[in-house]
Amino acid sequence: MSSPRASHRGPATMFILVGFPGMEDSHFRLAFPLCFLFMVAVLGNCTVIYIIKVERSLHEPMYLFLCMLAAIDIMIALSTMPKMMAIFWFKSTNIAFDACLVQMFCIHSLSGMESTILLAMAFDRYIAICYPLSHSSILTTPRIAKIGLLAIIRGAALMGPLPIFIKRLPFCRSNILSHSYCLHQDVMKLACASIKVNVIYGLVVIIFAIGLDSLLISLSYFFILKAALGLTQEARVKALGTCISHICAVFLFYVPFIGLSMVHRFGKTHGSNIHTVMANVHLLVPPVLNPLVYGVKTKQIRHRMLRAFCRMKSC
Template identity: 55%
Template sequence: MMNSNASFINHHSFILTGIPGIPDKNPWMAFPLGFLYTLTILGNGTILAVIKVDQSLHEPMYYFLSILALTDVSLSMSTLPSMLSIFWFNSHEIPFDACITQMFFIHSFGLVESGVLVSMAFDRFVAIRNPLHYASILTYSIIGKIGIAVLTRAVCVVFPVPFLIKRLPFCRSNILSHSYCLHQDIMRLACASTRINSLYGLIVVIFTLGMDALIILFSYMFILKTVLGIASKTERLKALNTCFSHICAVLLFYIPFIGVTMTHRFGKHLSPVVHMLMANVYLLLPPVLNPIVYSVKTKQIRSRIIHMFQRRRNRT
């Protein structure tokens, strides 16, 4: 019934997919997903609260961490409505305009996260290369301008995408591969040439995410060069330890992104379940694990969180 009416429904809505091939298992995913979203909100919310309350954490590194936490929450909230509608309420249909709006926010916050990771790499570079002038270089004003620039870049780059999708005619199946809307997933359902969409998507990946990855790589090459010039082994390890959390955040973002990009372009023969898992890992894993990594590896945040929970326990 769904496929026979695709030419009509497609102009008004898309059908989101839960677990491909085993829809009866969808309700079982509701609780793990709910748990992951809860962890995301609690973890990033705790990071934000701790940085706001503790005056000693009012430093550039922690301001950038706050921006990362806000981005992670925003990225998770972009997928939350459609995920809940599928796995909690078994409602798979999403209006065309709502789908495009969700797509815009998902891709925008993805680019924002990449930009924030670049900013944090620059922060580590300045802190290690020029520690005496660290606070004077990365002032509140500079951090604010960096944040605005990262957000503006993401919005400007993703802004044409909804219009590129809206110009396409859809007369094939209206069933998407994921539980939320992505540009490459919507694009494949079009019954006209998608060369412009594909070319624009490739340009965006190369000149934003690709360039960001190169900038981060070069930043760490300079950081490593600086660290190796430090005479004391203890100081070298201390300097590198301040970068560990950021390196983990970079790997948590870029490895799943590369994985989902490769499966979309070269893994058409793979099971739909693989595509679903890769896309979910890309969007759900970094927001869940980033606050855990920073809480475990950053002594100041870890001690403040422990102190906060101990104080609440003493009150009760």
């Protein structure tokens, strides 16, 4: 199939998304596990939100932040996976320029919001372990709501300029992207003008948003470990046990994100699907695995899910 190209130096009208280059014959079959992952992500996170809502014992800061994280994961899945399945099942690879910008904003802003919520969850664990007597007075429900609102504003404000910077660029080269969805670092490389502003702003966002969040999370756990070492062995195991699910969520988000950034900057090679695989892992893995991790490691959520399953089975 011949690939459309921009015929003149000017604004793009559409882009071409790809699945896995060189594996076009397998795209139809690959869409089935993708559809399964999509259902697991949406149903799993909706279940977490529902259980936290109805279980009064879970109306605590850690679980309220988890509720926000699950909502963000649902929106990430909804903004990416349906189009990906359309690519694999129906070869619907075209995406309008403005639709690409909207998807780009959604992906990047939601990622920024998720990073902020993960930082808030680390702060919650820090207060709960280092200052347990002040935990309930510091993280009140109104303050938790304000943190959630701040996460939304921060993500939207930081990532809002990215589509604007893309909008101003002319495109006269290939309009074929290297992923199944629109990323800023992928789209900007197709421009036939200087992208210095895009590169600098993207680097600033990574350093002062994602990089700062990961640094503060690491610092929180340094103080958590320092405080835990002063506890008895039983209390230490119990305290650190409450952090395991959050640590898993942090690794599920930051490791693929850092890997994708490194691949885009240093490791992309022609004929290799490594950047495509990393991009899909970055967006698909956290929404799918986060509810499973918290469902397995959180006793209240696990027991509630088992009770619901038993009721369905008895019916």
